[in-house]
Structures are given as C-alpha cells and as structure tokens.
Amino acid sequence: MKAKIVSTASYLPEKVLSNADLEKLVDTTDEWITSRTGMKERRLAADDEFTSNMGTKAAKLAMERAGLESKDVDLILVATLTPDYMFPSTACLIQRELKAENAAAMDFQAACSGYIYGLSIAKGYIQAGMYKNIILIAAEKLSAIVDYEDRGTSILFGDGASACVISSEGSGLEIDAVTLGADGNLAEILIMPAGGVRNPASKETVENRDHYIKMEGREVFKHAVRRMEAASQKCVEISGVDEIHWLVPHQANIRIIEVLAKRFKIPMEKVFLTIHKYGNTSASSVGIALDELLNEKKIEKGENILLPAFGAGLTWGAALLTKE
Ligand code: UT7
Numbered sequence: 408m409k410a411k412i413v414s415t416a417s418y419l420p421e422k423v424l425s426n427a428d429l430e431k432l433v434d435t436t437d438e439w440i441t442s443r444t445g446m447k448e449r450r451l452a453a454d455d456e457f458t459s460n461m462g463t464k465a466a467k468l469a470m471e472r473a474g475l476e477s478k479d480v481d482l483i484l485v486a487t488l489t490p491d492y493m494f495p496s497t498a499c500l501i502q503r504e505l506k507a508e509n510a511a512a513m514d515f516q517a518a519c520s521g522y523i524y525g526l527s528i529a530k531g532y533i534q535a536g537m538y539k540n541i542i543l544i545a546a547e548k549l550s551a552i553v554d555y556e557d558r559g560t561s562i563l564f565g566d567g568a569s570a571c572v573i574s575s576e577g578s579g580l581e582i583d584a585v586t587l588g589a590d591g592n593l594a595e596i597l598i599m600p601a602g603g604v605r606n607p608a609s610k611e612t613v614e615n616r617d618h619y620i621k622m623e624g625r626e627v628f629k630h631a632v633r634r635m636e637a638a639s640q641k642c643v644e645i646s647g648v649d650e651i652h653w654l655v656p657h658q659a660n661i662r663i664i665e666v667l668a669k670r671f672k673i674p675m676e677k678v679f680l681t682i683h684k685y686g687n688t689s690a691s692s693v694g695i696a697l698d699e700l701l702n703e704k705k706i707e708k709g710e711n712i713l714l715p716a717f718g719a720g721l722t723w724g725a726a727l728l729t730k731e
Contacts, residue, residue, distance in 0.1 A: 410533040412526075412728065413579040414475075415698040416468035417569040418461050419685060422451040424550075424565070433558035440562050445661025449565025449686030452548045459491045459500035461568035462546035465694075466505060469542065473572040480507040481538035484528060485514045486521025486545040486690040488599075488719070489552060501544060510542075518597070519657050519718025520587070521545050521690025522569065526714075526726045527585040529573040544570045545690035552599055554619035563659070564620070565686035569694025580712065580728040584646040586638050587724040593630065596623040597719035631663050634723040635715040636670050642725040643671075648711050651727075655700055657716035658682040658692045667715060679704075689718065706730045 425448050426437035440446055452461060462485060470477070483505070485498040498512035517524035525543040532538045546568035555561045573582070600606055601617035612618060635656070643651065654673045656664050658681055668678045679700040681692070688695060693714050706712070708730055715725040 408534050408536060408575055410530040410573055410575065410582045411577060411579045411731065412571045412582065413574045413577040414469045414473035415569070415571045415694065415701055416465045416472060417567065417695040417698040418464040418468070419450045419567045419695070420452045420456060420461065422453065424449050424451050429562055432555050433561055435558045435562060444563065445682045446562065446686045447683045450567055451550045452566040457491045458487050458489050458546045458548045459497045459504070461548070461566065462497060462544040462570065463501050463504040465546065465568040465570035466501060466542050466544050469570040469572050470505070473574070473577070475540055475572055477505050477507045478509055479540050480505065480510040480542055482532060482541045483507060483510050483512040484525050484541060484543045486517065486525045486543070487514060487547055488516055488518050488689060489548045490514055497546070517690070517718065517722040518720055519659065519687070519689045519692065520716040520720070520722040520724045522693040523585060523714060523716045523724035523726050524587060524722070526573070526582055527587055527724070530582045530585060533573065533575050539575050541573045542570060543573055544568065545694045547689045547691050549689055552618065552620055554616055557619070559624055560620050560622050563687045565688050567685055567688040567691045567695055569691045569698055571694060578731045581731055583648070583727045583729050584642050585724065585726045586641045586645065588634060588638060588722070590721045593721045596626045628660065628663065630721060631659060631717040632666050634721070635663070635667055635717045635725065638723050638725040639667065639671065639713055639715045642713065642727045646727040648727060648729070650711065651713045652677065652710040653700060653706070653712040654678045655693060655696045655712055655714050657718070658685065658696060659687045659717070671713070
C-alpha cells in the first residue's frame with residue numbers, strides 16, 4: 408500500500424515584519440540579516456490569531472483541494488512547538504473546528520523537523536492499513552516565544568501554517584522514503600527553558616526571559632548542515648532514485664541551503680525558497696514551501712522532491728517524494 412500526499416495548503420498571516428522594522432527593535436541591519444540569513448521579511452500572527460486558527464485555515468484548504476469531507480478524516484496530526492495550550496492538544500482544537508468527529512487527534516513535537524516526522528508517522532499508519540485519510544498540519548506562532556530584545560534570534564523566526572492530506576487512495580506525491588534522527592545530548596543548544604514542569608512559570612523565569620527561544624546559533628548551524636546532508640543521503644539511498652529534481656529544504660538559513668544544494672549538485676533554480684518572505688517558520692516551513700512549489704511550478708510525472716529538515720532536540724530528517 409502506498410501513502411500519498413494528495414493535496415497541500417498553507418496559511419500565512421497578513422502582518423509583515425521587515426528587516427527595516429527589526430532595525431528599530433534590535434541592534435542589527437538589513438545588510439547583516441540579508442547576507443547572513445537570506446531573510447527579508449517574515450509574517451506575524453495577529454494578537455487574536457493562534458496556532459490552532461492558522462492550522463485550521465491550512466487544513467480546511469487542504470481538505471477542499473483533496474475533496475475530502477470532514478466525516479472521512481481518520482486522524483489529525485499536528486506538529487508544533489507553539490501549541491495554544493500545554494493541554495489539551497492543538498490537534499483537538501483543530502478537530503473541533505473541522506467538525507471531524509470520526510477522527511483521532513494528537514500533537515507531536517519535533518521542532519523544525521515536525522513536518523518530516525509527520526510524513527513518517529502518516530506513512531506508517533497508512534501502510535499498516537490502520538487509517539485511510541490523515542491530515543498532517545504544521546503550525547507555529549513563534550512570535551509568541553521570540554525575544555524581540557535578542558538580535559541573535561528575533562531576526563530569524565516568523566509565523567505560519569501548512570497542511571497536507573495523506574491518503575492510501577487518489578493520486579499525488581508518493582512518500583517514497585523518510586529517514587529520521589535525533590540527538591538529545593545537544594538538547595540545550597536550542598531551547599525554551601521555562602514553562603514546562605522543570606521550570607514552571609514564576610516571577611524569576613519571567614524576569615530571566617526564560618519563556619523565549621535561546622539558541623547557540625553557530626553550533627546549531629554546524630549540526631544542521633551535517634545532519635541534513637546525512638539524512639538526505641540516506642533517504643536517496645533507501646529510495647534508490649538516481650536524480651533529485653527539486654530540493655525543498657527547511658528554510659532556516661540560505662547559507663545552509665546553499666551548502667546542501669552544492670553537496671547534492673542541485674542547481675539553485677531547482678531549490679525552492681520562501682526564506683526571503685517568511686523567515687524560519689519552524690515545523691511549518693517545509694510544508695509551506697512544498698505547497699508554494701506545487702502551486703507555482705509544474706512537477707512532471709516521475710520527478711522527485713527531496714525535503715530535508717533540522718531542528719531543536721536535536722532532531723532531523725529527510726523525505727523523498729515522487730510525482731505519480
Ligand atoms: O530552525 C532550526 C535550526 N536553526 C538554524 O539552523 C539556525 C542556525 N544558525 C544560523 O543560522 C546562524 O548561526 C545565525 C544566523 C543565527 C547567526 O549567524 P552567524 O554567522 O553564525 O553569526 P554569529 O552568531 O557567529 O555572530 C557573528 C557576529 C557576532 O559579532 P562578533 O562577536 O563577531 O563581534 C554577533 O554578535 O555577528 C553578530 N550578530 C549580529 N550582528 C548584527 C549576531 N546577530 C546579529 C544581528 N545583527 N542580528
């Protein structure tokens with residue numbers, strides 16, 4: 408049995424945060440941000456717009472595109488590191504909005520690798536014959552946990568959501584192979600230290616700004632390149648393909664993406680980028696880019712798309728999709 412992505416969708420909030428806006432918030436310049444990251448703008452959710460709202464919008468559009476009715480959804484998977492609540496899950500909030508009363512619903516957390524981990528979970532359920540129609544949603548309101556006094560992280564992140572319908576029937580992109588990895592030894596190099604049970608919210612955690620993203624950028628960069636390259640290599644080997652037609656990577660830094668493209672000999676015109684418009688939207692980033700690729704370019708039958716990702720945990724992974 409094959410697991411196929413039969414539709415994709417994304418949702419980006421309207422408000423734009425430009426490099427010029429960031430110059431007013433922290434000690435940085437448009438020139439530094441552009442040359443070091445490739446980012447120009449990112450989107451910010453409205454005050455009354457949350458991860459579940461953005462995820463619902465993307466999911467509804469993906470269902471419409473797939474012609475999937477609410478009653479036929481078997482499972483709702485949500486990848487996010489910015490859930491509306493610690494509990495209940497954002498997946499349950501989205502299930503309510505979708506009126507998908509026959510669906511099971513759960514969140515899972517693999518940070519920026521969330522979309523790839525989600526493809527693997529969905530592929531496993533479908534190939535085991537347990538479910539027919541799964542909606543994978545990756546949604547983030549990162550602006551709620553970004554420290555707009557820290558120039559090392561505030562320039563990087565944006566909000567947004569992506570979704571796809573993964574089914575055993577219909578046609579689209581077959582999920583050929585997925586490889587995943589993790590290294591918890593490096594958990595602290597990209598972390599939000601407070602708000603969980605180890606450091607519950609207190610006056611001190613708020614004063615220390617511990618409810619915001621903390622990152623050792625240079626260390627993360629180094630591991631990102633190494634791990635995404637290895638995961639991609641393994642994925643290509645498992646799938647047995649001899650050519651990669653499109654690279655749709657996690658949009659964390661243009662320099663990381665350029666290294667990957669070079670290593671796999673993929674010309675930059677075959678690398679799909681949204682980083683200049685949306686920055687790093689964590690779990691959503693690969694899904695948003697995949698959706699825009701499918702809307703803007705014609706993918707021919709038999710063409711392969713490689714999706715590598717990397718994030719906090721550390722986690723990483725790669726997926727190889729083939730157009731049917
Ligand atoms: O999505 C999860 C995975 N995340 C990633 O993959 C992110 C990986 N890391 C990165 O993309 C990069 O490390 C950053 C973009 C975060 C930083 O770029 P970098 O080239 O690694 O810079 P750096 O941290 O080594 O800092 C170089 C210099 C420092 O100044 P000194 O010590 O050389 O005087 C920083 O203080 O740049 C300074 N700097 C800035 N200057 C202007 C750091 N941030 C800024 C800034 N504007 N926003």
